[in-house]
Amino acid sequence: MDESTGTVLLNTAHSTYAFRVDRTAGAVRHVHWGLPIPLTDAVSLPLWSEHDNSFAGLLDGTEEYPVDGGARFAVPAFEVRFADGSSPVEAAVQNPVLLQDNHVVIPVEDRSRPLTWYLHYRVPADGDVVQRWVEFFHTGTEDDGDILLVRSASAHWPVPQRSHWRLSSVHGSWSAESRLHRSPLPVGETTLGSRRGHTGHHANPWIAVDPGDTGEEHGEVWLVALATSGSWRITAQRTAAGRVGILACEGHEAAELLLRPGQQHRTSVSLAQYTTGGFGTASRSIHRHLRTHVLPHPGELRPVLYNSWEATSFEVSEDNQIALARRAAALGAELFVLDDGWFRGRDDDRSGLGDWTSHPGKFPRGLRPLADEVHRLGMAFGLWVEPEMVNTDSDLYRAHPEWLLHVPGRTSTELRHQLVLDFSRREVTDWALQWLRRLVRENGVDFLKWDFNRSFTEAAARTGGPDARKVHLEHARGLYDLLDRLRTEFPQLRIETCAGGGGRVDPGILSRTDQVWTSDNTDAVDRLTIQHGFSQLYPANVMSAWVTDSPNPLTGRTVPMRFRFHGAMAGVLGIGGDLTRWTDAELTEAASLIRVYKEIRPVVQHGQQFRLLAPGEGPLTAVQYVHADQVAVLVWRPSTVFGPGQPPLRLRGLEAEALYRDEETGRQWHGRTLMGFGLPLPELPSGDYASALVRLRKTDSAGPDA
Known part of the structure; x- marks a missing residue:
């Protein structure tokens, strides 16, 4: 100065x-x-x-x-x-x-x-x-x-x-x-x-x-x-x-x-x-x-997750969740998440939000037996919650209609059959902390999928006045305060931010959560574009990505399991399909791909990311990660294109004078060759939706004249 x-x-x-x-x-x-x-x-x-x-x-x-x-x-x-x-x-x-x-x-x-x-x-x-x-x-x-x-x-x-x-x-x-x-x-x-x-x-x-x-x-x-x-x-x-x-x-x-x-x-x-x-x-x-x-815990490796939503939707029960948990553990999942439908009054999306105790018809013994079985299987236990929302058909709404975000004297607009609670008010966040504290402690909860499934309407402070719309600033700050208090009390708790997918993602929420539910769209082809844009600002170790059933439940597209896994392996791998319908061959292939992901997980989640080929700019999409002496390259070809073969893939971020060994073939290349001439691509399977993973490991310095 x-x-x-x-x-x-x-x-x-x-x-x-x-x-x-x-x-x-x-x-x-x-x-x-x-x-x-x-x-x-x-x-x-x-x-x-x-x-x-x-x-x-x-x-x-x-x-x-x-x-x-x-x-x-x-x-x-x-x-x-x-x-x-x-x-x-x-x-x-x-x-x-x-x-x-x-x-x-x-x-x-x-x-x-x-x-x-x-x-x-x-x-x-x-x-x-x-x-x-x-x-x-x-x-x-x-x-x-x-x-x-x-x-x-x-x-x-x-x-x-x-x-x-x-x-x-x-x-x-x-x-x-x-x-x-x-x-x-x-x-x-x-x-x-x-x-x-x-x-x-x-x-x-x-x-x-x-x-x-x-x-x-x-x-x-x-x-x-x-x-x-x-x-x-x-x-x-x-x-x-x-x-x-x-x-x-x-x-x-x-x-x-x-x-x-x-x-x-x-x-x-x-x-x-x-x-x-x-x-x-x-x-x-x-x-x-x-x-x-x-990020609160950037050095951690995020676990392989299984989420039960697409398997059971609202039809959850202790028995079907335990059956899914056992299959997920056998595949190699490390975190089991029970999604929506587990709490009192929640048989569809029209009721129950706000009444955060276990559903007596679905979990007559409460959630603890499921949590204990998940832990016995060697996995962490997670729950879906939506603390900022309420259904009008709930005991909470009947007791505290004044807790809503609303303009007094105006009709409140329901979206997804729910309304938004006013988290700018301390009594509301105190209430949320009370039931979250009980839920986590009594059930040994390790992970929360924190959802937010509608936007504000008629949003104003209850008292009115010239700053009635301050809730557009103060609601998020109330959320921050709640998350800070919850994580201070439960430092082992990990949280995924979600808002109908990627509706609440920013550096502010990431200072209080551990990963992001990137999108409700799990279509493996669509995800290439979504993940490319997401990576412009956000690192792979916060990008949650699921492998779900085929045909995809949202788009109806049929994609091979290998392609689906390779897409999700570009971030924090999760599984979201109905495992009771997967064949023995599919379960075996999935378990093998999960083992491979765990080997490259430090590279993907902690490495430098290089976007080699952007989706839509040619027949191939490719992304590369470099961490310590390891390199992982993921390549996708969504559709077959007639014409000359793809030229070698020019890698980035390598040491020019080092040798890199292909861990699949044993072939060694100089770093300067891989960055200058490029990596000769492995032969991709014929047909649409082909993909490949190439793993390289730095072995030694070859010297400038080698």
Whole structure:
């Protein structure tokens, strides 16, 4: 930090993020975000200056945290309404404060109103990620009245000037999540987001921008993500003058928050990074950050899971679950999960949610005998729960209809025959903690599949008022608090986040859970596209993937077991089929493939991931993992294509002078050959839905002239 100019440099492993405090303008001005530069150069770099005229926003696109006030016409990061109805902010910036662990704080205050906010910047060790968030304080008295935070973004990220810009994101819907999409970034405002109360299937809270010529392993990428599990929006602004900035904000445009005198508000964290190594390097960098600084237990190997839903649906019983558990254990499963239908009143999806004790007709002895048998078989025991939801046909609803998220005086809209509980209220999360604590302790539960099967409607705080829609922010925070309390009490408990599949996935929920139910769509072909988009931000050790029956229960597609397994082996392997219908030959093949997965599991779950061939860009899809001295390559050919054979598959991330032995054939290759010429592919089975796994192990260094 250079005190004379107010210039601050944040250095990551491979980049520099620089800004300058401009006390005259009352702003923090962006200087540089890109390749590393020294502080001596940064203090001399000029600030962006737009042509001075009475129609220009002279600071637009150049500020670290633009407020709503003065000659600013772009979307502000911060918008407020004071008690007298006024809204413009006049900022006074103080000197930066350098804290420990590469943490910089910049105090800012309104020149005449009782409001102070602190801009936080932090660079976690050994990575390329910059974290940002903001804290707001109402510093006045009762005489000053309340302050309404209309917009309070986590960060505004200015990016450098380039001639062209392209935007990358994912879009989709239920059972079609994570479709990667790239398109030119137009002049104006491009906003992605969710008004649904959760991150959503239709988009995910991250975007990336590049100059238009970036590839998987080359070129510049600026990636921005938001660690929030409620409603959100990310806006990429491109001005006619050539400035681009990315605004990351929790909540949506109507999700306002009231600050009373003495109260404070802290935003969610936004994280961002820059690389010159293309989209693949950007992904691996974010994967490393999530594993190192976000996930609760990143060093663990996630177990092979069996889930009973597709076998028995709501028709669960102690006997049929024990029968499935015994078959799952014989295959090599390590975790047995009893899904929906196990609790009181739950015979279909119209009743029972909220009454979380075992169904007396299905489990007359309770759940403990099943749990004990699962543990005797050598597996962990898991349960499906949906704590944030309630059916109107439940004792909970009849006792506490006021616990709903709803607008007083309006009809509550049911979706999937259920309503949403208001987790912004402490009495509701206290109730949830009470029954979850009892459930886990009394039944020896090791794992929870935590579901969330509908979006918000009529969502407002029961008390109404100007910040009635704060639940779009506070519901997720109530969930976080509940998860924190539960995991503190039961440190051995592991949790999978689920929202009808991938409807609630973000770095915020991942700091409190262990894996993600990626999609309700288990079709092995569809999953190649879903998993490709998912991997842009999230690592394989959180990506739960099941092998289910064929024909697939959702799509009706018939796919060989080998192809289904190879698709699911690209993440955290699970089994979800009806094992009582599998033939002896299928059970034998499945057991063999599970044994193989356990051998490559450390490589897949803890290794670096390289997306070699993207789905839809040719006849083959391929992904590679590298961990220590092992390499795993998975290749899929969904449909037969007439024409010349596939050229060798050029691998990545190897040591050029090392030898790598194919563990199936014993053939050895130099690393530079595998990356230069490529790996000659094994002959795939004829017909559609062919796949292969290639395992390599580094054996020795061959020397430069070998």
